[in-house]
Structure formats: C-alpha cells, structure tokens
Amino acid sequence: MNKDLLRLADHHRSELSALIARGIELKRQHHLGVRQARLAGKIIGLLFEKPSTRTRLSFEAAMYGLGGQVVFLSARDTQLARSEPLKDTARVMSRYVDGMVVRTFGQEVVDELARYASVPVINALTDLHHPCQILSDMMTVIEQKGDIETLHIVWLGDGHNMANSWIEAAAVFGFRLSVVCPRGYEPDPAILAASRAKAATPIELYRDPFEAISDADVINVDVWASMGQEDEQQKRLATFMPYQLNEGLLRHAPADVMVLHCLPAHRDEEITDEVLESHQETIFTQAENKMHVHQAILEHFLTGNVANSNP
Numbered sequence: 464m465n466k467d468l469l470r471l472a473d474h475h476r477s478e479l480s481a482l483i484a485r486g487i488e489l490k491r492q493h494h495l496g497v498r499q500a501r502l503a504g505k506i507i508g509l510l511f512e513k514p515s516t517r518t519r520l521s522f523e524a525a526m527y528g529l530g531g532q533v534v535f536l537s538a539r540d541t542q543l544a545r546s547e548p549l550k551d552t553a554r555v556m557s558r559y560v561d562g563m564v565v566r567t568f569g570q571e572v573v574d575e576l577a578r579y580a581s582v583p584v585i586n587a588l589t590d591l592h593h594p595c596q597i598l599s600d601m602m603t604v605i606e607q608k609g610d611i612e613t614l615h616i617v618w619l620g621d622g623h624n625m626a627n628s629w630i631e632a633a634a635v636f637g638f639r640l641s642v643v644c645p646r647g648y649e650p651d652p653a654i655l656a657a658s659r660a661k662a663a664t665p666i667e668l669y670r671d672p673f674e675a676i677s678d679a680d681v682i683n684v685d686v687w688a689s690m691g692q693e694d695e696q697q698k699r700l701a702t703f704m705p706y707q708l709n710e711g712l713l714r715h716a717p718a719d720v721m722v723l724h725c726l727p728a729h730r731d732e733e734i735t736d737e738v739l740e741s742h743q744e745t746i747f748t749q750a751e752n753k754m755h756v757h758q759a760i761l762e763h764f765l766t767g768n769v770a771n772s773n774p
Contacts, residue, residue: 464767467577467584468760469570470592471631472657478763479635483602485759486752493528493755501762503530508560510552510576511587512538512567517726517750518587518595522564525757531765534560538567553579562765583764590624590689591651596725597628599756601636603749604681607721614680615639619672620706620733621699622650625685625725633666634658641679643669645702672706676716683723684708684733700732709735723749 465473489499507526509519523533541552553576556563562583565573570591577584586594605611616633618626622644630650633640634657642650649655649668659666669675676682687703688696708722722734722742726749730736739746762768 466764467573467586468594468764469573469577469584469586471594471597471628471635472654474635476635476637479598479632482598482756482759482763483605485762486599486602486756487606489758489762490752490755499528499758500530502526502765505531505561505765506559507531507533507562507564507761507765508556509533509535509564509587510538510541510556510566511536512572513588515566515587517753518566521750521753522587522757522761525754525761528754529758529762531561531761549575550579552576553584554581557581562761585760585764588624591627591654592631593624593628593725594631595757595760596625596753597632598760599752600683600723600725600749601632602752602756603723603745604721606748606752607745608680612637615641615678616681616683617675617679618642618644618683619676619708620644620684620703621648621687621689623685623689625683626650627654629683630654630658630666633664634661637663639664639667641667641669641675643672643675643706645706646670648702672712673715676712676720679716679720681721681723682708682713682716683725685725686727686729687733703733707733707735708738710737713738721745726750 509522526533549572557580560582563580564585564587565576566587568590570589573584573586573589586592601611608614616638618629622642626642627650629640687699724734724746728734728739730739
C-alpha cells in the first residue's frame with residue numbers, strides 16, 4: 464500500500480473504489496447515529512497554506528467522528544513562514560502526529576513532505592491535484608447514477624487541479640471524460656498525456672460546450688479564478704463567460720444530467736444562481752460527502768487496514 468495520498472494516479476482502482484465504498488458505508492452509519500472509534504488515540508496535523516471552509520471543516524469533523532484528535536496549523540503560524548526546510552518540518556511532525564493533511568500551492572510541497580515524513584501525508588489540495596475532492600465527487604455520482612464506468616463525465620471551465628484529478632480518475636476507473644475549456648486554459652499536458660496512454664476510454668478536449676454536453680451524464684464546474692489568481696479575475700471573466708453553466712446551455716444536455724460544483728460558487732459567473740438552486744440538493748450532498756470520504760481516507764491511511772473494513 465502506498466503510505467500517502469498525493470495524486471490519484473499513484474493508486475490502483477481497487478484501493479480507490481474501496482475508499483468510496485467505505486465512504487458510502489460510513490455515511491449510512493452516520494445517518495443511523497452509529498458512533499465510530501477506529502481512530503481513538505490518533506492525531507492528525509492539518510497544515511494549511513491556503514484558507515478553507517469545507518476542506519478544513521470536513522477533515523476535522525471526519526477525524527473527530529472517528530474518535531481521533533486534530534491539530535490545525537496555518538503555515539504563517541509555523542516556522543515554514545521563516546523558511547524552515549520542509550524536510551525538517553516533516554521529520555518533526557512525524558514525531559508528534561499520526562498523519563499529515565496538507566493544503567498548499569505547489570505539488571512539490573506535499574511530495575517533499577511525503578518523502579521525509581514517516582507518517583502518511585494526504586494532499587488536501589495543491590495547484591496541480593485535488594484527489595480527495597474528486598473521490599467525494601465520484602462518491603456522489605455513484606450514489607445517484609450507479610456504475611461510473613458507463614457514464615460520460617464533463618468538466619466545464621478551467622483546466623486546473625480539479626480537471627487534472629478528474630483526468631487521472633478517468634484513466635484509473637475507465638469512464639469517458641470530456642474537458643471543455645478555452646484555449647490557453649487546458650489541463651496539465653503531462654498529466655493528460657500519461658492518463659490518455661493508460662485510459663480504456665477517451666479523454667477528450669473540447670472548445671464548444673454545447674457539443675461536449677449533448678450526451679453528458681454529469682457536468683462539473685468550478686470557479687474561474689482560483690486562490691492566487693485574483694489579479695486575473697477580469698480577464699478570466701471575459702474569457703470564460705461562453706462556458707457559463709446557465710439554463711440556455713443546460714437545455715442542450717439530457718434532462719437527467721447531474722450538476723456538480725465543489726464550492727464555493729461565484730453565482731452568476733461559472734454557474735447561474737438559477738442553475739445552482741435547481742441542483743442544490745446534489746451540490747450540497749456533494750459537499751457533505753467530503754466528510755464521509757475523508758473519514759474513509761483517514762481510517763485507511765492511518766490504520767493501514769483495507770478501506771472497506773468493518774467498524
């Protein structure tokens with residue numbers, strides 16, 4: 464078993480499927496009021512360089528819900544802000560906690576922490592990958608649509624970390640994926656090439672959203688300007704407006720198409736208020752599922768047991 468969760472491509476389909484299945488089971492037990500204690504006595508350290516609402520809250524709630532404890536560290540409050548080497552931070556934190564959950568900018572940060580840490584390192588977001596989010600999104604799709612292998616998933620918007628992780632997921636799970644983005648905002652070319660070489664079904668790039676969504680089962684959107692790109696906001700608004708998910712575009716998709724948004728949403732930018740509200744039940748279930756999948760991830764990586772083990 465790979466001790467870390469840094470990117471989806473590092474893991475076999477059986478392991479990732481087990482994480483999703485375990486997330487679904489933990490959700491069922493949660494709604495029945497079953498209390499978990501599999502991580503009693505364990506501690507995770509949350510090391511965040513980027514602010515967060517859902518990711519921080521869902522990881523903290525997940526760990527407490529399994530009987531464990533959480534130490535939250537903002538990077539500005541640690542010696543990282545004073546240029547302490549990452550390898551030293553990794554070695555020290557490994558002596559204090561049983562796992563590290565890291566939300567940062569560069570993928571090289573989580574890679575280096577994992578290289579020197581003796582405890583699991585979980586990527587809670589970098590500019591290149593967002594593996595935990597995609598696992599919870601896939602859980603939401605499977606709950607509502609069934610076998611994901613048979614589906615056509617569409618990513619609409621910027622080819623950033625979410626698109627990259629969806630591309631890796633498509634290569635691992637074998638579903639058809641279409642990425643729809645304007646020229647100059649494509650996903651990472653190395654990730655795309657490697658995933659296409661491994662994929663059993665097409666991973667396609669489109670410019671025209673109307674063409675891409677005509678037979679879509681799921682449409683994903685996200686903000687057009689991520690953290691650290693605020694100075695590009697106006698340029699991106701003009702570039703991406705033809706890719707807005709609105710009622711006019713949605714009429715060209717099948718009537719039962721599923722709409723996902725990982726939140727926070729900039730309403731009437733990447734998605735109209737009308738569309739978000741009409742699909743809000745799915746979107747907020749998607750947000751809830753982060754906690755359940757994060758429980759499965761923490762249980763799996765902190766205990767070393769298979770993800771679908773019994774409580």
